[in-house]
Amino acid sequence: MKPSQAAEPDATPDLPSIVRYYVFIGAMSLFVLWFALLERGFDLFSLVPVGLGALGMAPALIPKSWRSMRVLRGAPTTLLAIGVIFTIVILEILFSPGRVSRSDFFRMTDLLLVTGLIGYFVCQFRVVTLTGNLVPIDDRPRADRLGGDEPESRNGVTAKPRELLHLAWLAPVCMIAGQLLWQWVLQSEKWDAEAGIVRLGISTEWWRLYVLIWILAVTGLLLTGAIALLRWHRLTRAEAEVLAQETLWNETRSEQRRIHRWLAWMHRKHARKKGILP
Amino acid sequence: MLTARGWWLLVSALFLTGVGVAISIRHGGLLAIAGFSLLTWLMIEAVQFHVRLRWTSKQLNLSRQIRDEHSAVNTLWTHRSFEVEVRVQSSSRLPSPYVIAEDRLPFGVELQGEASPAGTTITRYQPATIRYRIRCHSPGTIRFEGVRLRFADLQGFFFHETFIRQPLEFPVLPSLKSVDSHQRTKKRHNMLLPPGIHHLRRAGSGSELLDLRDYRPGDPPKMIAWKASARKDKLITKEFESEVPVRCTLFVDCSQAMRLGPPGRNSLSRVIEIAATATQAALSNRDQVGLVLFDEAERSYLAPKRGQRHLMDVLRRLGSVAKLPPTAPTGDMRPLLEIAHAFAHEVYPDLLQKDINHLPWWVPILYPRPEWLRKLTLTDAVMPWWRRFSPSEWREMDLRKRLSVVLAWQQGIAPGGLAQLLEDDALFMESLQRFLTDHRIPFPVPLYDWRGNYVFADPLKIDQLSEALVATVRRARDNELFVIFADLFEHGPHLEPLRNAVKVALGRHHRVLLVAPWNPDFPPPGEAQARPKRDDDVIGLLRQATIERYHRAFEFVRKEFGRLGVQVVCAQSSEPTELILERMEQLRLGGIRR
Numbered sequence: 055m056k057p058s059q060a061a062e063p064d065a066t067p068d069l070p071s072i073v074r075y076y077v078f079i080g081a082m083s084l085f086v087l088w089f090a091l092l093e094r095g096f097d098l099f100s101l102v103p104v105g106l107g108a109l110g111m112a113p114a115l116i117p118k119s120w121r122s123m124r125v126l127r128g129a130p131t132t133l134l135a136i137g138v139i140f141t142i143v144i145l146e147i148l149f150s151p152g153r154v155s156r157s158d159f160f161r162m163t164d165l166l167l168v169t170g171l172i173g174y175f176v177c178q179f180r181v182v183t184l185t186g187n188l189v190p191i192d193d194r195p196r197a198d199r200l201g202g203d204e205p206e207s208r209n210g211v212t213a214k215p216r217e218l219l220h221l222a223w224l225a226p227v228c229m230i231a232g233q234l235l236w237q238w239v240l241q242s243e244k245w246d247a248e249a250g251i252v253r254l255g256i257s258t259e260w261w262r263l264y265v266l267i268w269i270l271a272v273t274g275l276l277l278t279g280a281i282a283l284l285r286w287h288r289l290t291r292a293e294a295e296v297l298a299q300e301t302l303w304n305e306t307r308s309e310q311r312r313i314h315r316w317l318a319w320m321h322r323k324h325a326r327k328k329g330i331l332p
Numbered sequence: 333m334l335t336a337r338g339w340w341l342l343v344s345a346l347f348l349t350g351v352g353v354a355i356s357i358r359h360g361g362l363l364a365i366a367g368f369s370l371l372t373w374l375m376i377e378a379v380q381f382h383v384r385l386r387w388t389s390k391q392l393n394l395s396r397q398i399r400d401e402h403s404a405v406n407t408l409w410t411h412r413s414f415e416v417e418v419r420v421q422s423s424s425r426l427p428s429p430y431v432i433a434e435d436r437l438p439f440g441v442e443l444q445g446e447a448s449p450a451g452t453t454i455t456r457y458q459p460a461t462i463r464y465r466i467r468c469h470s471p472g473t474i475r476f477e478g479v480r481l482r483f484a485d486l487q488g489f490f491f492h493e494t495f496i497r498q499p500l501e502f503p504v505l506p507s508l509k510s511v512d513s514h515q516r517t518k519k520r521h522n523m524l525l526p527p528g529i530h531h532l533r534r535a536g537s538g539s540e541l542l543d544l545r546d547y548r549p550g551d552p553p554k555m556i557a558w559k560a561s562a563r564k565d566k567l568i569t570k571e572f573e574s575e576v577p578v579r580c581t582l583f584v585d586c587s588q589a590m591r592l593g594p595p596g597r598n599s600l601s602r603v604i605e606i607a608a609t610a611t612q613a614a615l616s617n618r619d620q621v622g623l624v625l626f627d628e629a630e631r632s633y634l635a636p637k638r639g640q641r642h643l644m645d646v647l648r649r650l651g652s653v654a655k656l657p658p659t660a661p662t663g664d665m666r667p668l669l670e671i672a673h674a675f676a677h678e679v680y681p682d683l684l685q686k687d688i689n690h691l692p693w694w695v696p697i698l699y700p701r702p703e704w705l706r707k708l709t710l711t712d713a714v715m716p717w718w719r720r721f722s723p724s725e726w727r728e729m730d731l732r733k734r735l736s737v738v739l740a741w742q743q744g745i746a747p748g749g750l751a752q753l754l755e756d757d758a759l760f761m762e763s764l765q766r767f768l769t770d771h772r773i774p775f776p777v778p779l780y781d782w783r784g785n786y787v788f789a790d791p792l793k794i795d796q797l798s799e800a801l802v803a804t805v806r807r808a809r810d811n812e813l814f815v816i817f818a819d820l821f822e823h824g825p826h827l828e829p830l831r832n833a834v835k836v837a838l839g840r841h842h843r844v845l846l847v848a849p850w851n852p853d854f855p856p857p858g859e860a861q862a863r864p865k866r867d868d869d870v871i872g873l874l875r876q877a878t879i880e881r882y883h884r885a886f887e888f889v890r891k892e893f894g895r896l897g898v899q900v901v902c903a904q905s906s907e908p909t910e911l912i913l914e915r916m917e918q919l920r921l922g923g924i925r926r
Contacts (some may be wrong), residue, residue, distance in 0.1 A: 139345070142366075143351050145358060147342075150359045164362055167366055168366055172369060179337070183488045188484050188488050189334065192492055206432050212452045212453075227372070228376070232365045233367065235368040236361045259357055263354060277375060285386060292741065300688060313751075322758075325758065329783070
């Protein structure tokens, strides 16, 4: 059967209302981001990441009836969004005025930047899934579609405005978590000899990087471990049976191989005698 | 599973955090904080997606309904449109992640129009519903495997594909045709016999006088013709005609040779179409129709009856064999492996996941299959070690191992069977063919064995047909019509038992008609065939040779049975149905005096 919905979610030329909301909030977030970058002292350069972000959202606003602009609708919006991060990094390295205050704890610029970034990314990627493709395209040929799957976008009609509330708690939580993690990195520098922990002569930059790697590694391990445990816990009966068979095969592979090769050889010999095989 | 979009954002966030921490001494922690915040967001989305996915995916269930214009149905008809409605429901308290539900269309079914959208978040109170219309073009059985579900978060960072398996088979019966018949179905005068009853010129208990003969002791007194007796001065007895129903028995060959070709366009489909039409025509005249299905191994018998229920029974039996694919004991494994893997990836994605079913990469290198278990290629002979590192060899081994796990699970093979499937090619082929047959997936089979002999010319089929014919003659009462739909082209030297059985049937005053199946791509006998345009057109020459051989085989069968007085017709033309009806008409009128 063909995909259960068309590539473009709505037959009507108008945008679903949820897309308009996301574009509006995304634009607001870009405005906040611009304000934060201005505050950081990037002046006119602050328009570069904001402009990239705006370009990423713009294709969603092109009406479907404008056939000549169809090429722009397929613009690589994900890459433009990722470009926002990289331009901010470049601007910070090249044009940053340096450390402004001694404390990094809950500074207004940081809060605005994080709010703007999170708000923009959430809106940008949700717009992409509403107007582009939501799931990866499986291009292997099928019996009923030789060209593989068609792009599947999210059904804008079933989207509820209440999912915007998700943003209301997500941005503050991420902001607070970012601040706390950063404080953890900073506080780790104070684990000096008085506390009985030796830094082995490692410079502060490298020490911070090691702490970062440690945080990421431990968090990653815990997260993937928890997800894997959840997976084992929620295996279906068929999956569990397959897993049991796989385990048995892995444990006794050599012995089984030896026995069954002899059996296969015997079957071939019989087939040759009967004339079924050459 | 993280999508490409998710990977891009994760790598960018890690880059942002790493650079932020690296330059934090001089530039402050702005970038690091932003990076940590993005990573936290990704982590929240990952946890939310996986918890909702794992919690709900096990508690999803499926319900399916097929409707015609009026109500839900369990049987489908060819050339008619039906609406399919599938509902995916959840019994979990948690809502599922966003899911795209897609029903897998059975093979040989045409989708009409577009399916209704089924992308939604499934909750306890909000199922995902898919609606679409289908149409079947050939009789048989269609199998709905289940629903493909693709889960994703709202940003498209995480993705998971699964399949809810709920195999359901529906018979597709040949459509009821309006057969142009001259027979009456209502009794118009009291002089006429009841519908379905006909005169037979044999002594019986009918009402029409057949003959007068001398009195034999034991004849009932009421049968004595007094006037004739007085005239002849001896006792004369009246003989009356029989009043019997006309019976027709159809012998349908369902052997492997008949199943060759694409489902719906092979010889068996055409034969079933003719048989179904003839059955409907005969039953509409209230004649009795029986059915014998046979192949190389077995046969089934349905006694001649009349009525709507019997018609449905006949059509159901015909439908059950209509889409059987052919199987062969040997053949090339690679194309089957590709077909089966593509199908399994669609229907059994959960059982092919790497974490529960994988082949260690070093196994084909350290433990390749020995030469005496493989088909030796030229590469093996020149560089015997090369195949250990050949990517195609490795891929084939990987596909085979992962499919073997699915086959072993699906066919209930004992745990040690997995290793056996990996080593024994014949067992694996048999298992693979059964897997594809069970799921109604057509696959290519070799027509000739390694000696060049036609694989599907099994003389056991002739024995089955002969025994079935003799057994039916034994059960038959009066003159009946036996219509044989059988592929006899490759059985030249083995036709003797069938000839004898036909002689027995003819000796008992029955009539026999032979309908030979025909390849729809070949011109019917008597029609001119197009010659290849160029002399070096090898395919064209081969095709021409095959057609000539086919025509010669048909002529041989026609002559063989023509000598016995049996007419042989080709199934490709519209002749058979009319001929069967004409023969039944002759049986009906056979006893009426003009």
